[in-house]
Amino acid sequence: MAEFTHFNEEGRAKMVDVSDKPETARTALAHSSITVSREIFEKITNHEMKKGDVLAVAQVAAVMAAKKTWDLIPMCHPIPLTGVNISFSWEQTGDNYQLHIAASVKTKGNTGVEMEALTAASACALTVYDMCKAVDKGMVIGPTYLVEKTGGKNGDFKRTELV
Numbered sequence: 001m002a003e004f005t006h007f008n009e010e011g012r013a014k015m016v017d018v019s020d021k022p023e024t025a026r027t028a029l030a031h032s033s034i035t036v037s038r039e040i041f042e043k044i045t046n047h048e049m050k051k052g053d054v055l056a057v058a059q060v061a062a063v064m065a066a067k068k069t070w071d072l073i074p075m076c077h078p079i080p081l082t083g084v085n086i087s088f089s090w091e092q093t094g095d096n097y098q099l100h101i102a103a104s105v106k107t108k109g110n111t112g113v114e115m116e117a118l119t120a121a122s123a124c125a126l127t128v129y130d131m132c133k134a135v136d137k138g139m140v141i142g143p144t145y146l147v148e149k150t151g152g153k154n155g156d157f158k159r160t161e162l163v
Contacts, residue, residue, distance in 0.1 A: 006075055013074070013075065014075075015075050015077065016075070018077060018110045018111045019110070021110035021111065021153065022110065023108060023109055023110050024108070024109075024110075024151045024152065025106070025107075025108050025150070025151055026106070026107050026108070026109065026111075026112050026113055026149070026150060026151030026152055027104065027105065027106045027113065027148075027149065027150045027151065028104070028105050028112060028113045028114045028116065028117035028118075028146065028148070028149040028150075029102060029103070029104050029105075029117060029146075029147040029148050029149070030102075030103045030105075030114070030117035030118045030120065030121040030144065030145065030146050030147060031100065031101065031102055031103075031121060031143075031144065031145055031147050031163070032101045032103070032121035032122055032124065032125045032141065032142065032143070032144040032145075033098050033099060033100050033101060033125065033141070033142065033143070033144075034098070034099050034101075034125045034128050034129060034139055034140065034141050035093065035096050035097070035098045035099075035139060035140045036096060036097055036098075036099065036128075036132065036136070036139050037095075037096060037097075037135075037136050037138070037139075038095060038096070038097065039135060039136065040097075040132045040135050040136055040139070041090070041096075041097035043132070043135065044099075044128075044132070045090075049131060049132060049135075050134070051131045051134075052131070054127075054128055054131045054132065055088055055128075057127060057131060058086075058101075058124045058125075058127040058128050058131070059086045059088075059124065061123050061124060061126075061127040062084070062086045062101075062103055062120040062121065062123050062124035062127070063084045063086065063120065064123070065119045065120050065122070065123030065124075066081060066084045066103070066105050066113075066116040066117070066119060066120035067081060067084070067116075068119075069115050069116045069119040069120075072119060073115055073119065076115050076116075077111050079107050079109055079111060079113060079116065080107060080109065081105060081106065081107050081113065081116065082106045082107050082108055083104070083105070083106035084103070084104070084105050084106075084116075084120060085103075085104045086101065086102070086103055086104075086120065086124055087101075087102045087104075088100065088101060088102075089102075099125075099128060101121050101124045101125055102121075102147075103117045103118075103120035103121040103124065104117065105117040105120060111152075112149060112151065112152050113149075114146055114149050117146070117149075118144060118145075118146060121144055122141075122144050125141045125142075125144070126141065129141060143163050145159065145163050146159065147159050
């Protein structure tokens with residue numbers, strides 16, 4: 001079992017000990033999206049959704065999710081985040097509209113923040129769905145993926161192919 005970092009001597013899952021890893025600046029950028037109908041797009045952009053400002057609530061949900069990733073993903077460490085930023089852009093795709101979500105997360109620590117960025121992007125899309133489902137349940141979430149990350153012993157990563 002020595003080659004598997006998340007298993008103990010008994011073959012059971014464990015959280016990796018990162019106490020000997022150097023503390024470095026680390027960042028991650030994740031993307032998600034949600035495709036919505038023209039009606040939902042118009043209600044969101046005109047602030048006419050009955051549950052309130054969809055993007056403002058989704059942005060707060062994303063920040064909260066990044067901060068609580070360790071509560072949701074079993075092998076994640078609690079990480080002191082130094083920054084979380086969520087940005088949005090719209091793209092028309094035929095009769096529908098796609099909301100693009102970019103979640104950027106930063107820390108200075110001994111483990112990365114990829115999971116925090118992915119969790120933030122996912123929670124953001126899920127919150128948009130939750131706030132709009134009374135209008136149309138046919139929304140589609142995804143794809144969700146890591147765009148880039150910096151820091152750590154494995155070095156930097158930047159997605160080169162389009163998703």
